[in-house]
Amino acid sequence: MTTIIDCMAVGKSFKGKSAVKDLSFQMKKGEVVALLGPNGAGKSTTIQMLLGLMEPSVGRVTISGQNPKLKAVRERIGVMLQEVRLLDTVTVKEILQLVRGYYPRPLSMEQLTRLTGLDESSLNTRTEKLSGGQKQRVSFALALAGNPDMLFLDEPTTGMDAIARKTFWKSIRELAERGTTIIFTTHYLDEVEVAATRVLMMNHGELIEDATPAMMKKKLGMQRISFLTDAVYRPETYQGLAATDIRIDGKKVTILTGNADHSLKILYALELEISEVTVNRGTLEEAYSQLTDSPEVS
Amino acid sequence: MKILWNECWLEALRVFRNRYFIFWSLIMPIVFYVFYTKVMVQDVGDPKLWEKHLLMSMAAFSVMGSSIMTLGLRLVQERNQGWTTYLKTTPVSGAVYFIAKMAGQTSVHIFTISVIFTSGGLINGISMPAIEWITAGMWILIGAIPFLALGGLIGTMKKSDTASGVSNLIYLALAVTGGMWMPMEFMPKLLQQVAQWIPSYQYAAGAWSIIRGEAPGLVGILVLIAYTVVFMILSIQRRRMQEAI
Numbered sequence: 001m002t003t004i005i006d007c008m009a010v011g012k013s014f015k016g017k018s019a020v021k022d023l024s025f026q027m028k029k030g031e032v033v034a035l036l037g038p039n040g041a042g043k044s045t046t047i048q049m050l051l052g053l054m055e056p057s058v059g060r061v062t063i064s065g066q067n068p069k070l071k072a073v074r075e076r077i078g079v080m081l082q083e084v085r086l087l088d089t090v091t092v093k094e095i096l097q098l099v100r101g102y103y104p105r106p107l108s109m110e111q112l113t114r115l116t117g118l119d120e121s122s123l124n125t126r127t128e129k130l131s132g133g134q135k136q137r138v139s140f141a142l143a144l145a146g147n148p149d150m151l152f153l154d155e156p157t158t159g160m161d162a163i164a165r166k167t168f169w170k171s172i173r174e175l176a177e178r179g180t181t182i183i184f185t186t187h188y189l190d191e192v193e194v195a196a197t198r199v200l201m202m203n204h205g206e207l208i209e210d211a212t213p214a215m216m217k218k219k220l221g222m223q224r225i226s227f228l229t230d231a232v233y234r235p236e237t238y239q240g241l242a243a244t245d246i247r248i249d250g251k252k253v254t255i256l257t258g259n260a261d262h263s264l265k266i267l268y269a270l271e272l273e274i275s276e277v278t279v280n281r282g283t284l285e286e287a288y289s290q291l292t293d294s295p296e297v298s
Numbered sequence: 299m300k301i302l303w304n305e306c307w308l309e310a311l312r313v314f315r316n317r318y319f320i321f322w323s324l325i326m327p328i329v330f331y332v333f334y335t336k337v338m339v340q341d342v343g344d345p346k347l348w349e350k351h352l353l354m355s356m357a358a359f360s361v362m363g364s365s366i367m368t369l370g371l372r373l374v375q376e377r378n379q380g381w382t383t384y385l386k387t388t389p390v391s392g393a394v395y396f397i398a399k400m401a402g403q404t405s406v407h408i409f410t411i412s413v414i415f416t417s418g419g420l421i422n423g424i425s426m427p428a429i430e431w432i433t434a435g436m437w438i439l440i441g442a443i444p445f446l447a448l449g450g451l452i453g454t455m456k457k458s459d460t461a462s463g464v465s466n467l468i469y470l471a472l473a474v475t476g477g478m479w480m481p482m483e484f485m486p487k488l489l490q491q492v493a494q495w496i497p498s499y500q501y502a503a504g505a506w507s508i509i510r511g512e513a514p515g516l517v518g519i520l521v522l523i524a525y526t527v528v529f530m531i532l533s534i535q536r537r538r539m540q541e542a543i
Binding site for chain 1: 380
């Protein structure tokens with residue numbers, strides 16, 4: 001498989017503060033990479049450097065062996081950036097037609113509306129009148145307009161509702177099956193499992209993990225057991241539950257654990273006065289806080 | 299070429315959808331024109347000549363305004379809203395984007411000049427040789443270049459509120475000091491002396507000469523070129539400074 005994206009010992013500092021340190025990785029054709037990390041980890045800076053929007057302080061980025069700023073590269077990529085507001089006083093259809101015109105082999109309007117789930121009425125709506133989720137759909141359509149071989153998506157699902165999100169990941173999988181190379185950032189662990197073939201994790205500007213989603217899930221897939229209790233138990237009571245974190249908030253107790261089955265078994269064996277036991281998937285933020293709290297993880 | 303055309307067309311469409319533009323660049327000049335030629339008629343000698351003179355002033359006022367305000371504000375907004383950043387990830391070059399903006403603006407100007415000339419002509423029954431209408435229109439169109447450059451300079455400002463305030467102020471100041479609202483002879487002596495260094499005066503004066511059957515003065519043309527160069531150098535410098543950070 002050919003290397004598409006090559007990030008070679010890249011670093012970036014702003015006013016002496018380093019945002020990305022010695023970052024090296026390669027992406028092969030057809031890979032779908034989830035770039036994860038807590039806020040301020042350097043994900044967006046990395047994406048911007050991959051795209052040539054930001055010049056690395058050290059190191060080099062190539063896309064298909066070329067400078068990312070070249071027109072030949074730009075014709076083959078699609079991009080969703082954070083904090084881009086759509087051009088206003090134009091309808092969705094007008095903006096899509098305009099951007100399709102930038103590329104030599106654009107996707108047809110039919111394909112664009114199908115992949116993004118934009119309906120006829122939103123096509124004729126002015127961009128400033130769209131809801132946040134609809135705007136994200138349009139941004140996605142803009143990213144796909146040129147029928148790209150590579151997609152760079154920085155928090156693509158922010159602001160999308162559940163339906164929009166579902167359509168979005170369905171389309172991403174379809175594109176991945178067609179061989180599109182994709183890199184995205186997200187705050188949702190389930191999105192990583194649904195779409196990614198590989199996970200890169202950053203913290204404090206450094207790459208700290210390069211793994212498969214399954215490995216990552218094991219590492220990060222925290223589960224949250226919560227229950228109510230009228231009795232006031234001391235935190236020590238719950239020792240032995242294999243918990244990574246215990247929070248007591250009045251009657252409500254929350255336990256974070258890597259192995260809920262095991263923890264539950266022990267919890268019931270303690271025969272405590274508890275009710276309303278629920279088990280949830282932990283969030284990525286909770287996993288990050290584990291990571292940042294324990295420096296030995298890297 | 300197709301990209302340029304699409305971009306230019308959409309840009310023109312966006313300008314027409316802007317209510318501020320319609321108000322300031324189409325309605326206001328025509329209202330002023332009616333007011334000064336029908337309601338508050340001043341004693342300025344030959345009334346027919348004054349009607350033609352003021353029509354040129356109003357067309358110049360309109361085009362100068364949309365050059366300074368529309369273009370500059372668009373540039374600031376699109377940069378602040380990240381659209382300019384997005385465009386950098388597409389195959390479109392910055393030059394095409396900028397040229398298309400200018401071309402879109404120019405086609406809007408052709409439209410506004412036609413509307414103002416036609417309505418003025420109808421309101422006061424102005425008759426001029428076709429060649430004078432055309433050359434006056436061309437002068438107002440091309441003479442707007444320094445104001446487009448000024449719009450580009452305003453476009454380098456960081457905040458759109460500042461840009462909007464500053465451009466409004468400059469616009470009105472230029473309109474008054476350029477004698478677009480009132481003939482220069484009614485202005486203070488001091489202003490009359492410096493008028494020929496004011497770009498808006500030279501801009502309007504070119505059109506005033508044409509309707510009197512004269513060619514625009516060479517000094518006026520040179521002054522407008524000099525302003526264009528200065529505004530362009532300043533905005534290139536500001537852009538460089540911003541990119542360096």
